[in-house]
Amino acid sequence: MTRDASPSAPAKAARGASLVFVFLVVLIDMMGFGIIMPVLPALITDLTGGSIAEAAVDAGWLAFAYAGMQFLFGPVMGNLSDRFGRRPVLLACLGMYGIGYAMMGWAPTLAWLYAARIVTGVTGASFSVAYAYIADITPPERRAQNFGLIGMAFGVGFIFGPALGGILGEFGTRLPFFAASGLAAINFLFGLVMLKESLAQDKRRPFSLIRSNALSAMRALGGQNRVVLWYAAALVFFTTSGIVYPVIFAYYAIQAFGWTELTIGLSLALVGVGAALVQGGLIRIVVPRIGERRAVLIGFGAMLSANIIYCFATVPWLIFVAIPIGWFQGLIQPSVTGLMSRAVDDRRQGELQGATSSLNSLAAVVGPPLFTAAFFLFTQDSAPVYWPGAPYAVASVFALVSLALFWRGxxxxxAGEGADLPPDAETDADVA
Structure with missing residues (x-):
């Protein structure tokens, strides 16, 4: 009996350490993303000597490069891990991630900054590997619980990343970049010692470029029913609209109110706190009581209300009114995704989630240059009208289109289309 129990204890401990490592991979990725947000405007202006309006345009293209690499390399990393195992791909990504942030900290020119952002975009595309690792080591009945760790890591990373970046930015513009690099290096060393391979040799398959194409995943949507297509289109426009916050907020706060890195970082941390509260707790209470559709409508109402405040705010305290109102837009994506998953049968769930993930990545590519161009147009010296909140007006247009698409779907x-009706369909069927 003792002989049987003793081998299982180390195995259980190893699985626990591996889960902790995967959690830290995602956490550090999000912290690295958030930690530089308060100080990136200052770094760009230092490198270029330009205005905040011009720096925002460069930031938009930097975000474009980062998201573009994630869009292209997410499927590649997943397929590489199917061929060579999860451990080497995760460790390689984490090591290069640390190098990428060190490059940003040392960057002597804007071109160097672009190169570093491309590196972090490629290696930050390791989320698919993290999900695969968790699926490898977790029984099917516990996967949803462990996948929740990824969502928790996103939330925690976005709370502490900007706050830490704002605090460190008080001591030097480049210090947060080196801090992000150091966190990645520590996690790399931890993984080198503790992370065990999860994919057995007999379960590996040859690497295929054809299967590593994000566009192939999106083509799968063509075979779905029209309810799913309306929902997917709504999510794309919603994702594009929501990107205005991480892309523009720091530049908007500096231009409109002269905020410091510390104030920006703490404000963004407040955004993260609200997102964690709504998506981690409130949604579990609200959706069962009022249904997904009403939750989506509340979310869009909150999103548009917050955007109106950002558009026309003339005093800084209004931003602290807009932030908690905007928390409730966190009801939108989980509710639409839940409805969309009901509209297809169980055999096509994986195909659907892969396709929508690729679509959302594509939205993250399109949004940043669009919103930063609007910011530049209305804040440059020759602007027809001085309006720092203009990007939020553009985002509101995307949000309204998303709402219309969702309403149709x-x-x-x-009214009865799709594989499974929502539980509140009987009381709401008249909307169709």
Whole structure:
């Protein structure tokens, strides 16, 4: 009996350490993303000597490069891990991630900064490997619980990343970049010692470039029913709209109110706290009581209300009114995703989630240059009208389009189309 129990204890401990490592991979990725947000405007202006309006344009293209690499290399990293195992791909990504942030900290020119952002975009595309690792080591009945660790890591990383970046930025513009690099290096060393390979040799498959194409995943949507297509289109426009916050907020706060890195970082941390509270707790209470569709409508109402405040705020305290109102837009994506998953049968769930993930990545590519161009147009010296909040007006247009697309899809769904009706369809069928 003792002989049987003793081998299982180390195995259980090893699985626990591996889960901790995967959690830290995602956490550090999000912290690295958040930690530089308060200080990136100052770094760009230092390198270029330009204005905040011009720096925002460069930031938009930097975000474009980062998201573009994630869009292209997410499927590649997943397929490489199917061929060579999860451990080497995760460790390689983490090591290069640390190098990328060190490059940003040392960057002597803007071109160097672009090169570093491309490196971090490629290696930050390791989320697919992290999900695969968790699936490898977790029984099917516990996967949802462990996948929740990834969502928790996103939330925690976005709370502490900007706050830490704002605090460190008080001591030097480049210090947060080296801090992000150091966190990645520490996690790399931890993984080198503690992380065990999760994919057995007999379960590996040859690497295929054809299967590593994000566009192939999106083509799968063509075979879905029209309810799913309306929902997917709504999510794309919603994702594009939501990107305005991480891309523009720091530049908007500096231009409109003269905020410091510390104030920006703490404000963004407050955004992260609200997102964690709504998506981690409130949604579990709200959706069962009022249904997904009403939750989505509340979310869009909050999003548009917050955007109106950002558009026209003339005093800084209004931003601290807009932030908690904006928390409730966290109801939108989980609710739409839940409805969309009901509209297809169980055999096509994986195909659907892969396709929508690629679409959302594509939205993250399109949004940043668009919003930063609007910011530049209305804040440069020759602007026709001085309006720092203009990007939030553009985001509101995308949000309204998303709401219209969702309304059409939900009307069809609640009227009886799709694989499974929502539980509140009987009371809401008249909307169709």
């Amino acid at each position: 939900s009307g069809l769904h609640y």
